[in-house]
Amino acid sequence: MIRIDHVAKCFAAARGRSVQAVADVHLHAPDGCITGLLGPNGAGKTTTLRMLAGLITPDAGRLEVDGLDVATQPRAALARMGVLADARGLSLRLSARENIVYYGRLQGLSRDAAHARADALAESLDLKPLMERRTDGFSQGERMKTALARALVHDPANIVLDEPTNGLDVLATRALREVLRHLRSPAGGGKCIVFSTHIMQEVERLCDSVSVVAHGRTVASGTVGELLAQTGEQDFEEAFVKLAFAEEIGRPASLGTAA
Amino acid sequence: MSGLSLLAIVLRKELADALRDRRTLIVVLVSSVLLGPLLLVALSGLIATLEAQAEKREVVVSGIEHAPALRNFIERQSYAVTPAPADYEAKLRSQKLGDPVLVIPPGFEAALVRGEQPVLQVVSDTGNKAAEAGAGRVQRLLAAYMRERSALSLALRGVSPQLLEPMQVEEHDLASAQGRAAQLTGMLPFFVIMAVVYGALNAALDTTAGERERGSLEPLLANPAPRWALVGGKWGAVFALAMLIAVLCCLSFLPAQWLLRSDTLQAMFQFGWVEALRFIAVLLPLAAALSAVLMAVAIRCKTFKEAQANSTVVVLAASLLPLMTLFNQGGEAWWHAWVPGLAQFTLMTRVLKGEALAAQPIAISLGVCSVLTVVSVVFVARHLRAAAVR
Numbered sequence: 001m002i003r004i005d006h007v008a009k010c011f012a013a014a015r016g017r018s019v020q021a022v023a024d025v026h027l028h029a030p031d032g033c034i035t036g037l038l039g040p041n042g043a044g045k046t047t048t049l050r051m052l053a054g055l056i057t058p059d060a061g062r063l064e065v066d067g068l069d070v071a072t073q074p075r076a077a078l079a080r081m082g083v084l085a086d087a088r089g090l091s092l093r094l095s096a097r098e099n100i101v102y103y104g105r106l107q108g109l110s111r112d113a114a115h116a117r118a119d120a121l122a123e124s125l126d127l128k129p130l131m132e133r134r135t136d137g138f139s140q141g142e143r144m145k146t147a148l149a150r151a152l153v154h155d156p157a158n159i160v161l162d163e164p165t166n167g168l169d170v171l172a173t174r175a176l177r178e179v180l181r182h183l184r185s186p187a188g189g190g191k192c193i194v195f196s197t198h199i200m201q202e203v204e205r206l207c208d209s210v211s212v213v214a215h216g217r218t219v220a221s222g223t224v225g226e227l228l229a230q231t232g233e234q235d236f237e238e239a240f241v242k243l244a245f246a247e248e249i250g251r252p253a254s255l256g257t258a259a
Numbered sequence: 260m261s262g263l264s265l266l267a268i269v270l271r272k273e274l275a276d277a278l279r280d281r282r283t284l285i286v287v288l289v290s291s292v293l294l295g296p297l298l299l300v301a302l303s304g305l306i307a308t309l310e311a312q313a314e315k316r317e318v319v320v321s322g323i324e325h326a327p328a329l330r331n332f333i334e335r336q337s338y339a340v341t342p343a344p345a346d347y348e349a350k351l352r353s354q355k356l357g358d359p360v361l362v363i364p365p366g367f368e369a370a371l372v373r374g375e376q377p378v379l380q381v382v383s384d385t386g387n388k389a390a391e392a393g394a395g396r397v398q399r400l401l402a403a404y405m406r407e408r409s410a411l412s413l414a415l416r417g418v419s420p421q422l423l424e425p426m427q428v429e430e431h432d433l434a435s436a437q438g439r440a441a442q443l444t445g446m447l448p449f450f451v452i453m454a455v456v457y458g459a460l461n462a463a464l465d466t467t468a469g470e471r472e473r474g475s476l477e478p479l480l481a482n483p484a485p486r487w488a489l490v491g492g493k494w495g496a497v498f499a500l501a502m503l504i505a506v507l508c509c510l511s512f513l514p515a516q517w518l519l520r521s522d523t524l525q526a527m528f529q530f531g532w533v534e535a536l537r538f539i540a541v542l543l544p545l546a547a548a549l550s551a552v553l554m555a556v557a558i559r560c561k562t563f564k565e566a567q568a569n570s571t572v573v574v575l576a577a578s579l580l581p582l583m584t585l586f587n588q589g590g591e592a593w594w595h596a597w598v599p600g601l602a603q604f605t606l607m608t609r610v611l612k613g614e615a616l617a618a619q620p621i622a623i624s625l626g627v628c629s630v631l632t633v634v635s636v637v638f639v640a641r642h643l644r645a646a647a648v649r
Contacts, residue, residue, distance in 0.1 A: 050477075050648055053480070053481050054480075055477065055480055055481075055644055055647055055648050056644075056648060074483075075483035075484075075485070076483070078481060078482065078483040079483040081481070083478070083481035084478075085477045085478050085481060086477070087474030087475070087476070087477040087478065087647075088474060088478060089470075089473035089474030089475030089476075089477075089478070090473070090475060091272070091276055091473075091475060092473065093276050093279040093280060094272070094275070094276060094279075098272075098275075102268070102272050103478075103482060105265075105268045106265060106268060106269075106479075106482040106483075106484050107482055107483065108260040108483070147478065150478065151478070151481070
């Protein structure tokens with residue numbers, strides 16, 4: 001379970017100015033659900049997820065992973081999370097297996113346990129033929145799968161993915177969707193999955209609930225159906241544009257939150 | 260899992276990673292490990308040529324037929340007289356002739372007997388090092404001839420030749436054999452320090468700026484490992500690589516001395532296992548500090564290329580500081596021990612001279628390097644989080 005409570009973050013920019021990257025984002029992601037963090041580019045999604053991973057200290061608000069406060073127990077919180085960050089670089093001179101086992105060891109697994117997990121993940125992510133190859137020559141999709149396996153190596157109860165479909169082709173995106181659905185199901189461990197994206201189709205196809213973020217604020221949250229009902233639209237894209245770009249299209253952002 | 264075992268995991272991974280970068284390793288090995296011995300061998304070749312020149316008992320003379328008595332003297336000194344080629348001036352200029360030419364004018368012998376102070380010329384070219392080196396030999400030979408002639412003249416008049424030499428001069432060189440050799444082998448520590456720098460450089464940049472550029476620093480920090488363990492492991496790997504190259508460089512001088520062509524240099528250049536081990540001991544703190552400083556410089560850089568440009572300052576400082584000893588003719592100053600690089604250079608020079616290593620400069624350089632290492636590693640650990648997200 002992941003809970004983000006009204007976090008805010010302001011960055012110092014050049015010449016004494018500052019940028020309010022996140023003003024007020026909140027999100028509740030229960031176990032066994034896929035929760036989408038939907039917003040246009042620059043809405044503050046990556047900053048929010050970086051605060052969740054303890055990489056940035058929020059100015060205000062609170063982030064919790066399974067009841068553990070990220071601010072006071074960052075390492076315990078990280079141990080319960082698998083994070084596929086915006087940057088998902090691999091060690092290019094190591095094989096896929098070595099990359100995965102390295103993170104397993106850093107998560108505290110024994111050598112044997114880390115190798116066993118790497119084998120299991122290779123099976124479920126269809127990585128088997130790549131495991132002993134150096135990651136240098138991998139395609140985008142292969143890199144993403146390796147990075148995902150690396151993030152999941154300690155079998156975390158909470159999974160955080162920052163725009164995981166970026167740069168993936170349609171088949172790789174479909175495969176990823178299947179993997180996430182499996183991880184959500186009781187057979188896959190009933191994980192709590194938080195998934196940031198700017199693509200509404202992905203949210204429609206995958207997410208149990210959505211939090212729409214614009215200009216650093218959560219402007220709406222609920223299931224896709226609830227958001228459609230709230231905006232009175234049939235098409236989710238129209239609903240999203242209404243919610244996220246209220247200011248730009250000249251309508252008051254007085255829609256509140258549904259959930 | 261304890262922080263130390265996490266540190267060991269990071270260290271092993273970074274070492275494996277760096278050792279797989281074969282191309283870089285080979286370049287470093289060739290430039291740092293082979294270059295020193297190669298230069299040493301080349302230098303020994305040069306010295307051997309000079310020695311052969313000095314020992315060559317041969318004088319090139321133009322017009323020896325005008326001075327039969329001088330010829331007799333030269334041959335009595337067991338020197339051979341070789342007639343000079345007709346175009347000796349051109350050959351000296353173009354360095355084709357490696358000996359100075361003694362030019363005897365016609366009527367020399369008769370003028371000498373009459374006491375007319377005939378003029379002899381020793382023709383050489385300052386641009387021709389070999390001929391220049393031989394000029395002193397010819398001058399000394401002529402001086403000896405003059406002494407002999409004047410001694411004979413004085414003896415004929417019943418004057419003791421000792422009147423001409425009212426005193427005797429003896430030379431004593433205080434330098435030991437190793438001390439003399441250190442003048443020639445003084446560049447060795449320079450190469451060893453460069454080996455440490457280049458051993459550390461690539462790994463230090465790759466584990467910091469390279470990690471940022473690849474986008475693998477942010478995911479690394481999503482692991483629940485303490486930052487000091489991550490940075491400590493990375494630093495340990497860089498340090499180990501720097502020392503690996505330094506050890507290889509020191510050991511490469513052991514076989515190099517078998518290849519020395521100059522017997523004198525071989526006799527004077529004593530670089531055995533003891534010296535190699537002392538070198539390594541002196542280099543340990545320097546390698547530790549350099550690794551940490553290079554990482555601290557690179558962690559602020561977004562790309563490997565930017566880090567390379569920034570680290571030039573450190574590389575230049577490490578390579579130019581030893582040159583201070585060349586400019587500083589007053590010998591070792593007290594502050595040399597406080598400057599990393601310079602301190603190690605001074606200590607290694609002492610090892611080469613066969614002098615005992617004093618405890619104080621070793622303790623000072625150890626202290627300075629330790630402080631520098633700790634400060635830099637802490638700096639990297641503090642900047643790691645900010646570097647990951649920017």
